[in-house]
Amino acid sequence: MIIPDNLPTVMHGVQLIGHGGFDQLVYREDLPVPLPDVGDVLIQVTAAGVNNTDINTRIGWYSKSVTMDTETGGADGFKMVDDEDASWTGVPLKFPRIQGADVCGRIIGVGAGVDPSRIGERVLVQTMQPMREASQITCVTMGSEYDGGFAQYAVARSEYTFAVKCDWSDAELATIPCAYSTAENMLQRGQVGVETILVTGASGGVGSAAIQLAKRRGAQVIALASHNKHQEVIALGADQVLDRNADITAELKTESVDVVIDLVAGTSWPRLLEVLKRGGRYITAGAIAGPIVELDVRTLYLKDLTLFGATYQDDKIFPCLISYIESGEIRPILAATYELADITRAQEDFLAKEFTGKLVLLPPKSGDMV
Secondary structure, eight states: OBOOTTOOSEEEEEEEOSSSSGGGEEEEEEEEOOOOOTTEEEEEEEEEEEOHHHHHHHHTTTSTTOOSOHHHHTTTOOTTOOGGGOSTTSSOOOSSBOOOSOOEEEEEEEOTTSOGGGTTOEEEEOSEEEOTTSOTTOEEEBTTTBOOSSBSEEEEEGGGEEEOOSSOOHHHHTTSHHHHHHHHHHHHHTTOOSSEEEESSTTSHHHHHHHHHHHTTTOEEEEEEOGGGHHHHHHHTOSEEEETTSOHHHHSOTTOEEEEEESOOSTTHHHHHHTEEEEEEEEESOOTTOSOOOOOHHHHHHTTOEEEEOOOOOTTHHHHHHHHHHTTSOOOOEEEEEEGGGHHHHHHHHHHTOSSSEEEEEOOOOOOOO
16 A cells, blocks of 8 residues: 555545434544555545435435435435435445545555556546446445545545546536436437437536537437526537426427436426337436336337436446547536535535536645645
8 A cells, every 4th residue: 555654644524424404414524534445546535526316315315215306305304214225226325424426636545456656647436336246237336335525535446546637627527427427328328329319407417418428429409407597508509498397298299309318207207208209218317306207108118118227337438438528528517616514505505406517515625645
């Protein structure tokens, strides 16, 4: 193991101490600095994005006992949460946990088996990480199954830590890992090409990423977003924007869309299948408007539709994103930054949805360690 001689023993960070409201987020200044194990790198975190999964994990929304939308429990959590299945994997989380699915920073130390020349690299950490020893489609999540970026330092597997060379700020880079990998995974899973797609939740982190990533594939993009965000969504590249509450079966012709990229679900979900063409594809990686939907199975089989869930990411997703950044094919959509200690305010603003793109937390600077 190689670490800086002046590495402190304690750090600032936010611990999640259980499922529930904002009171479960505890800012501390005495957390032990993690050390890299075999195959790990030690990262001095400079920026960490705020994601829906951070809130969903905190409030226990992944538990099957929860049937409501994220916003309903966003501030105070849900009383009916079953801790036994309230995580991505369905395995109980271990508390306390440092969340933070998006990590941008610099490598300042390495564990055994890692090339010391990696020290000094500016890096992003892959959020969804395959479990090599488990089944083919099992993964763990940064900031969920192990500690993430809501602290001054973090450790990550070297193989999932990618150097990136560009002129973006660290805060801009921190908008990428979770949202853009989710969007790219959805597009790759659905084999999106030169065709017409519909993106729900288009002003959010994943939705705004999906627009850019779909346009680079040559797709015609129809986006759903609140009225006050239409111009921002058009600026991202959307060809047409409809109000998020619109009756899309009236606004669009039935059987007019090849692919639906859905992050919302909720009560309007059946309309998404109605506008799909015969043989169309529906891909989902979220349900912020509520996870319980009504499906007329006849629509599914009579139109020969294919439904995809998109959580597991294979090894090609994140390297693709790094190449898109370095070649200038995508751009960051950074709405605001907050000090790490202001995490509650950042999550309150996230839940209010009055912005387009991503919010990012900035840990206190801890000196030059490289």
